Amino acid sequence: MSEYKSIWVRTGRQKKEEKKLLGRGVKLVGDPHQADIADLSAQIETACNRLHEEGYDVISILPSVSGHSEKGAVNQGGYGFGFSITDGAVITARRRPV
Numbered sequence: 238m239s240e241y242k243s244i245w246v247r248t249g250r251q252k253k254e255e256k257k258l259l260g261r262g263v264k265l266v267g268d269p270h271q272a273d274i275a276d277l278s279a280q281i282e283t284a285c286n287r288l289h290e291e292g293y294d295v296i297s298i299l300p301s302v303s304g305h306s307e308k309g310a311v312n313q314g315g316y317g318f319g320f321s322i323t324d325g326a327v328i329t330a331r332r333r334p335v
Contacts, residue, residue, distance in 0.1 A: 240332050242293055244284050245301070247325040248277035269305075272323045284328050293330035301325045 250267030251274075257264055285295050302321040309316035 242288065242291075242330050242332075244288070244328045244330075245325055246277065246280040246284050246328065248280065248323065249273045270320070270322065274323070277323070277326065281326055281328065288328065288330045292333050294333055295328060295330045297327075297329040299327045299329075301327055 249272075250269060251271035252265045253268045253271075254263045255266045256262075281298060285298075288295060300323050303324045304319060304321050306317055306319040309318075
């Protein structure tokens with residue numbers, strides 16, 4: 238077994254309500270601008286507990302982010318903007334000495 242182990246956990250998007258076509262109720266859709274942090278924290282906890290059971294000590298949890306950009310209304314002169322979203326975390330652990 239190796240001395241170090243890294244795991245990447247990925248989060249989904251925060252859910253938001255959106256009206257269905259012709260206003261016939263609502264549906265839950267992933268918001269492309271927000272990560273589901275509650276889901277991410279649960280996944281980190283599960284991964285850390287699994288590493289502990291395998292004999293590793295967590296030494297680092299590093300968030301990973303992805304960059305995105307969007308364009309505005311081109312017919313109004315146009316504009317664009319960039320933003321980043323947390324999309325997961327990298328967990329690094331070291332095997333406990335025997």
